[in-house]
Amino acid sequence: MAASHSNAPIPDLRIVPAEHIHPHEEHDPQRSIPLIEQLKRAEFITNPPIVSPVDDRGHYVILDGANRCYSFQYLGYAQILVQVIAYESGYVELDNWHHIIGGWDVDEFLKQVRKMPDMEIIDGHQPQAVAHVYCRDGRVLALRAPVSSTHERNETLCSIVRIYQQHAKLHRTAMNDPHANWDMFPDGSAMVVFPRYQPQDIIAAARYKSFLPPGVSRHIVHGRALSVNYPLELLRDEHTSLEEKNTSLKVWIQGKMANRQVRYYAEATYQFGEYE
Missing domain, CATH: 3.30.1760.10 (Conserved hypothetical protein from pyrococcus furiosus pfu- 392566-001, domain 2)
Structure with missing residues (x-):
């Protein structure tokens, strides 16, 4: 049964080891070099990369956000906030740029x-x-x-x-x-x-x-999380376990939902001000 794109599920946001996410495309230096400089000054991660599970050992393929993932890894981040969605969920379409x-x-x-x-x-x-x-x-x-x-x-x-x-x-x-x-x-x-x-x-x-x-594959993800603005200092924290970080993330998301700070747009949109 085809998924209804007018009612996508709440984004599955997780903090995962950087070494467990794998690109399917080369990164673009024209985008990643300025992005690295922006991330050096940034306080928040705005739009988490989109990944899909590829095995039962917690490894993922990057569907969208190869330059973001490369930039975080270049800057030494051991863990990255991502949005997880299964290819076969019915909410992912593969097209071309x-x-x-x-x-x-x-x-x-x-x-x-x-x-x-x-x-x-x-x-x-x-x-x-x-x-x-x-x-x-x-x-x-x-x-x-x-x-x-x-x-x-x-x-x-x-x-x-x-x-x-x-x-x-x-x-x-x-x-x-x-x-x-x-x-x-x-x-x-x-x-x-x-x-x-x-x-x-x-x-x-x-x-x-x-x-x-x-920039050839184009994944259209229904229910994509944008403008999340999760604090980067929480990702960089070396004294908190991955499990504890994900527990804190869940509480943080629950707070956003409770305070009506999350809104779902079913229609296709153009977002201005993107950096990647």
Whole structure:
């Protein structure tokens, strides 16, 4: 029976060991570097990463928040506040982000792509392409490489994305219409569209460290916890056990609920002021 997205459950917030959460994608230095600097000054964790259990030993795959998790681990946090939700709950949808290449000429990008071993650039759509490039000037190009597995495809896509990560600004967009994206991103020279993934691909990428490029998988979580603002000093506390921390977290959440400081929005929203 499909879950009702108009009545999502209360978020399952937990404090878990940082070493027990595993990425399925590479982190994005364009986002993680400024995020690290912000977290150095922050007093609260605002939006907890979203994770899903992958075994019965307390390990999780990161569905959303790879840059946040990387940043916390970089800063030496041994434990992280996360929102736990099962992939099979009915409240998680897997979609894709597209990438907008900003502030860099698309032909310079294509010149670099042609240097990749066994890479072909073909006009038009190709069903076996590892990615498609929609150029601002109207060209549609297929990037084709001899890959025989999702693991090989991920490696190739990571190499492609690293090219424009180093030279351009990487914007993410959920809009499929290139023209709408040119209006939204005036510096955009091209939109890169990736193949779709399945949940088992995400779990395998985390388990075998066969990472996707940053910002390709897009997990839509119904009932996502935002603006939690949990004190970071409570996460950093080295004198309190993990069990005690989670007990205190539960009491803290109960207090928020009792004081009517938690509100559920069933409709899709845009939130301004995000840092990741």
